[in-house]
Amino acid sequence: xxxxxxxxxxxxxxxxxxxxxxxxxxxxxxxxxxxxxxxxxxxxxxxxxxxxxxxxxxxxxxxxxxxxxxxxxxxxxxxxxxxxxxxxxxxxxxxxxxxxxxxxxxxxxxxxxxxxxxxxxxxxxxxxxxxxxxxxxxxxxxxxxxxxxxxxxxxxxxxxxxxxxxxxxxxxxxxxxxxxxxxxxxxxxxxxxxxxxxxxxxxxxxxxxxxxxxxxxxxxxxxx
Amino acid sequence: xxxxxxxxxxxxxxxxxxxxxxxxxxxxxxxxxxxxxxxxxxxxxxxxxxxxxxxxxxxxxxxxxxxxxxxxxxxxxxxxxxxxxxxxxxxxxxxxxxxxxxxxxxxxxxxxxxxxxxxxxxxxxxxxxxxxxxxxxxxxxxxxxxxxxxxxxxxxxxxxxxxxxxxxxxxxxxxxxxxxxxxxxxxxxxxxxxxxxxxxxxxxxxxxxxxxxxxxxxxxxxxxxxxxxxxxxxxxxxxxxxx
Ligand SMILES: Nc1ncnc2c1ncn2[C@@H]1O[C@H](COP(=O)(O)OP(=O)(O)O)[C@@H](O)[C@H]1O
Ligand SMILES: [Mg+2]
Numbered sequence: 001x002x003x004x005x006x007x008x009x010x011x012x013x014x015x016x017x018x019x020x021x022x023x024x025x026x027x028x029x030x031x032x033x034x035x036x037x038x039x040x041x042x043x044x045x046x047x048x049x050x051x052x053x054x055x056x057x058x059x060x061x062x063x064x065x066x067x068x069x070x071x072x073x074x075x076x077x078x079x080x081x082x083x084x085x086x087x088x089x090x091x092x093x094x095x096x097x098x099x100x101x102x103x104x105x106x107x108x109x110x111x112x113x114x115x116x117x118x119x120x121x122x123x124x125x126x127x128x129x130x131x132x133x134x135x136x137x138x139x140x141x142x143x144x145x146x147x148x149x150x151x152x153x154x155x156x157x158x159x160x161x162x163x164x165x166x167x168x169x170x171x172x173x174x175x176x177x178x179x180x181x182x183x184x185x186x187x188x189x190x191x192x193x194x195x196x197x198x199x200x201x202x203x204x205x206x207x208x209x210x211x212x213x214x215x216x217x218x219x220x221x222x223x224x
Numbered sequence: 225x226x227x228x229x230x231x232x233x234x235x236x237x238x239x240x241x242x243x244x245x246x247x248x249x250x251x252x253x254x255x256x257x258x259x260x261x262x263x264x265x266x267x268x269x270x271x272x273x274x275x276x277x278x279x280x281x282x283x284x285x286x287x288x289x290x291x292x293x294x295x296x297x298x299x300x301x302x303x304x305x306x307x308x309x310x311x312x313x314x315x316x317x318x319x320x321x322x323x324x325x326x327x328x329x330x331x332x333x334x335x336x337x338x339x340x341x342x343x344x345x346x347x348x349x350x351x352x353x354x355x356x357x358x359x360x361x362x363x364x365x366x367x368x369x370x371x372x373x374x375x376x377x378x379x380x381x382x383x384x385x386x387x388x389x390x391x392x393x394x395x396x397x398x399x400x401x402x403x404x405x406x407x408x409x410x411x412x413x414x415x416x417x418x419x420x421x422x423x424x425x426x427x428x429x430x431x432x433x434x435x436x437x438x439x440x441x442x443x444x445x446x447x448x449x450x451x452x453x454x455x456x457x458x459x460x461x462x463x464x465x466x467x
Contacts, residue, residue: 125314
């Protein structure tokens with residue numbers, strides 16, 4: 001066994017930290033887009049919009065049923081060969097698109113379950129005052145469903161953050177890509193990768209703290 | 225003026241409302257009594273299109289719809305003219321007492337927030353819950369929740385208030401405050417159709433009592449007559465049981 005090169009690791013910390021913003025930005029954009037798309041799909045499924053419902057089911061089934069890495073390769077390397085207008089897409093955009101579509105499929109299912117979990121009386125009360133279905137969804141049902149789904153959705157955000165590391169397979173130099181490059185230069189693979197693992201770990205732990213505070217706040221507001 | 229003609233609702237092969245005809249004058253307070261499972265709730269819910277009736281012509285104030293062909297817009301028009309007070313209160317769980325009352329004004333009637341909140345505060349004062357304006361339903365007692373439910377219906381300023389067993393879900397200690405509030409709503413000559421098992425209350429506040437059985441209005445008349453000398457033996461039998 002050789003000793004760890006701690007000096008190298010310490011020197012690498014600021015180098016790798018520079019890539020944290022890109023990782024968080026990719027994850028945040030993907031999360032926001034996935035949330036929006038997933039909410040739409042959940043509503044389509046719950047209210048059984050003709051045609052769209054069937055399409056949504058196939059979409060969800062495909063993106064849950066195939067590996068994220070395969071989807072990313074398909075987007076970045078595959079689709080531009082078929083649709084030439086996609087050749088302009090860079091790795092970051094392709095990764096965000098892939099993450100968005102992949103995770104929206106999972107999130108749609110948890111949001112759908114949360115919507116169904118909102119008490120029937122809330123639907124009836126909304127309709128009885130004369131709200132339209134979109135008004136009812138936006139003002140009464142979705143806010144309550146969000147509380148139910150929040151813990152699960154934060155877990156998906158954690159998943160998304162970790163999955164941004166796959167963007168390095170599309171040639172993006174994000175956190176994982178940077179660590180890979182550094183390691184390839186120094187041959188100190190263990191130091192580089194244990195450090196990158198630690199950085200992901202700290203990010204996720206910090207998020208977990210935020211999650212607990214958020215849940216406590218939401219819980220206090222309109223606890224049942 | 226409210227008019228219902230041939231209102232019919234079936235659940236599968238079970239005919240729950242059997243061609244109901246009903247007219248209610250503006251300002252009239254009508255109590256509905258009858259055994260459970262006879263379609264009282266379904267009657268109220270059909271008038272608010274919480275259940276879509278299979279047949280019937282419904283006229284509420286300026287709105288007239290044929291149940292069979294009613295479009296979504298027509299259903300909403302009827303709903304705006306028929307406010308609903310639910311047995312289980314059904315307050316919006318994510319809204320404060322004030323917002324529960326203001327919600328319909330903002331969303332459905334397009335009032336700006338300040339005006340809607342001012343109106344909600346007036347109503348909160350009427351129902352005696354000013355100090356609970358910012359409380360969420362979960363932190364209110366059953367009686368307070370139902371008073372907010374009535375406040376929400378008052379805000380709708382609807383032609384007809386539909387009230388379905390407003391005290392049946394309440395612990396006995398809260399029944400009185402809710403009945404007292406409803407008495408005040410009735411005294412203000414709000415047109416109402418109220419299902420209740422509180423016979424004394426029905427007698428006190430109503431201009432007319434309907435006795436329903438098997439999806440039909442079996443007998444109706446002024447409370448003095450209905451409660452003392454009903455003509456139909458089914459009414460008499462029911463009243464013997466509950467009085
Ligand atoms: N959503 C429903 N699906 C099927 N049957 C129903 C439904 N709602 C009510 N019913 C039936 O309709 C009948 C009348 O119910 P309801 O109007 O609730 O009676 P009441 O309010 O007089 O007790 C009952 O037999 C009940 O089982
Ligand atoms: Mg009932």
